[in-house]
Amino acid sequence: MSNVTDAATRLCEAVRMLRHLATNLPEPIHIGLLNASDGPSVVSGAGVAAIQQTVSQAFARIGVQQLEYCRESTQQLSSFELFISRKISAALNFDYQPPASAEQQQAQQAIIEHFEFDAQIPGIARSSLITRDGVLLNTYASANRRLTPLVLVLPCGLPFELCREWFLALGERYFVMTWETRGLFGACIDFDRLVVDATAQTADLFAIMEHFGHESAHVMGICGGAAIALYAAAKHDDRVRSLSLWHGDYNLDDDSLRTAHQRNFEWLMEAAASDRSEARDLQALFVDQATLVTTPEPIAHVALFPYVNVELFYRYSRVNDALNKTNINTLLSGIDVPTLVVAGDSDQTTHIGGSRHIAQSVEGARLHIEKNGSHLAFFEHSTRSCAAAFEFMDSLLEPALT
Structure with a gap:
């Protein structure tokens, strides 16, 4: 039996x-x-x-x-x-x-x-909110709301599950909040009228804070989420207690600071964002079985999500193209919060030079290079990487609520 x-x-x-x-x-x-x-x-x-x-x-x-x-x-x-x-x-x-x-x-x-196919994950509360411009966002929060608040900015357009282990690890020491990108999750009938630029996505970050009763929080951004985190700190440094940028994907207006993957991704997003017909032609490329050769198997069940149909791919491209067109260089002089910049010495997805540039340009920023670090290692070894995050935030000596 x-x-x-x-x-x-x-x-x-x-x-x-x-x-x-x-x-x-x-x-x-x-x-x-x-x-x-x-x-x-x-x-x-x-x-x-x-x-x-x-x-x-x-x-x-x-x-x-x-x-x-x-x-x-x-x-x-x-x-x-x-x-x-x-x-x-x-x-x-x-x-x-x-x-x-x-x-x-x-x-x-x-x-x-x-079987509970949509079961709540122990230690994580799911909810939703409607933003001021009428967008439904899926939100996630850790269990202990008395801990110091931290907003986790996910890679743009990818499901929460990709960072679930990170979220749980952070939740042991912080009250963690996050959300899934506007327009790609939940009901969104009229996407074409939706604003998806960096300003709108940053507003979502602060809407999450307010939804859970906080005016400020530590902010941690992953991959494309690092650009949103930077934008938030540059525009509202009074609401960002510290900034942690992990394996960030940045537009620094310098191709030498981008990997081949980043350059190809930028072209793909711009082309597919132009209209749905172009998105349809490009999405067909991902239907080919060869796609699986270049997609890391441990995260393929979430990494492939934005490519499964034409409409999702078009929306994903629109959202990412808007971020790719945000020149991060113009923001760096406005960052005035404690900042940790993390990169991996084996990362082929985002360029280590981009992270070095960020760390050198933000006053007082700390640069941490993970040995054998990469995007995949980040998602697979959350406990190991979390130690660096905790060390940085703990050094700011902010006590939890009592």
């Missing part, structure tokens, strides 16, 4: 992890039940049909109603469908034998029916 129920639980956990991709892909979604070598399973018959039904039931719980199963070849699968297929197949241990008895089948069904 335990093998059957364990497999059902793993299946549900995989579907929950994949929900950002699956719920935004055009239906029907094509899925292959694969073998360990990434090829289609050679098992056929009633057993596979029963497993397919079980997988379909799990996806139906997150609102995905139309799945089509590919038995012959995986070549017809999109990059997103292939990634989903790999995760589902691995969750089932590449074993497609159905439950051996009616009792086992009932136990399996019970797990799928009662």
Whole structure:
């Protein structure tokens, strides 16, 4: 019995992890039940049909109603469908034998029916707010509101799950608040009328503070979120207690301070932001399975999110293009808060030289270079990196509320 129920639980956990991709892909979604070598399973018959039904039931719980199963070849699968297929197949241990008895089948069904696909994460409270310009934002807060407040600015346009471990680690010492980028999460019917520039995104940062009852807080920005954090400190230094910039993606008007990835990303965002027709043509490139070769597998379930359909990709491009056009150099002289700048010596995503430039240009800023540090290492080793964040903020000697 335990093998059957364990497999059902793993299946549900995989579907929950994949929900950002699956719920935004055009239906029907094509899925292959694969073998360990990434090829289609050679098992056929009633057993596979029963497993397919079980997988379909799990996806139906997150609102995905139309799945089509590919038995012959995986070549017809999109990059997103292939990634989903790999995760589902691995969750089932590449074993497609159905439950051996009616009792086992009932136990399996019970797990799928009662699994909490949208469960609250212990220690994290989800809520929402409406901004002054009428935008719905998904918000997240840690449990202990008596601790010193900290706003975490996520990488622009990516789901909260990408930084969940960081959020939890920070929440042990600080009251952490964050939100997901305007226009890409939750209801947003009229995106074309939405303001998405740095000013609007900075206003969202302060709306989060106010939503949780704070006029000021420490601010930590990650990747593109570092640009928003900088903008906030430059415009409202009385509300930013300190600034922590991690692996920042900055427009410094100097290509020598940008990696090839940054230059390519800037071009892609500008081109796709021009109109939906151009976005449609460019989004088609990410449907190719080769996309998975350059996407780190541990974070692919969230990193691929903005590319799964044309509308999301267009919105993601609009938001990021606006940030890319914000010249950070014009802000640096206005930063007058304690600042920590962090970069990795192995990062191929954002240029270490950009972080060095920021640290040299902001008076009193501290530069911390993580050995073997990179974007992926940042997300995978939150506990190790958090030590540097805590050391910096603790050095400011700000006590928690009593």
